[in-house]
Amino acid sequence: MEEAKTELHKITRISENQGVPVLIVANKQDLRNSLSPSEIEKLLAMGELSSSAPWHLQPTCAITGDGLKKGLEKLHDMIIKRLNVAAEKEKMNINTYYICVEEVFSGLISTNRRVQDGQQYLMSKCFYLP
Numbered sequence: 001m002e003e004a005k006t007e008l009h010k011i012t013r014i015s016e017n018q019g020v021p022v023l024i025v026a027n028k029q030d031l032r033n034s035l036s037p038s039e040i041e042k043l044l045a046m047g048e049l050s051s052s053a054p055w056h057l058q059p060t061c062a063i064t065g066d067g068l069k070k071g072l073e074k075l076h077d078m079i080i081k082r083l084n085v086a087a088e089k090e091k092m093n094i095n096t097y098y099i100c101v102e103e104v105f106s107g108l109i110s111t112n113r114r115v116q117d118g119q120q121y122l123m124s125k126c127f128y129l130p
């Protein structure tokens with residue numbers, strides 16, 4: 001478990017893995033001596049994972065198939081949520097840009113609006129256009 005914990009935390013810290021959903025499958029839950037999901041959560045220090053890494057710990061029994069579908073559904077949900085967040089961010093950028101451009105051309109630049117550096121630069125250039 002110590003090795004699994006080290007690897008898990010190492011993987012989720014890599015920059016390109018930021019925000020990538022993690023599904024932990026706690027298999028063999030039908031066996032009397034198997035670790036419970038809460039024990040696994042504690043031993044893997046799941047609570048210490050970066051807040052940007054969504055995770056789900058799914059108890060399963062591969063013999064009966066219990067929990068397998070639910071685990072995959074949870075993984076699917078996390079992936080969709082991540083895609084929606086990315087799409088929302090993109091939409092916000094486009095909206096902010098649109099507001100800036102509109103204000104530039106109406107001559108109403110509000111300095112207290114939060115704009116991104118690139119857009120700020122674009123605004124300063126656009127403002128002096130004839």
Ligand SMILES: Nc1nc2c(ncn2[C@@H]2O[C@H](COP(=O)(O)OP(=O)(O)OP(=O)(O)O)[C@@H](O)[C@H]2O)c(=O)[nH]1
Nearest residue numbers: 026027028029030031032060061062063064065066
């Ligand atoms: N009781 C029970 N046995 C399982 C379960 N999943 C797998 N096994 C059995 O565990 C044995 C090893 O399973 P595998 O997953 O193929 O092998 P492995 O991952 O190399 O080995 P393990 O570290 O033992 O999981 C096989 O006999 C499986 O039938 C389960 O959920 N419950």
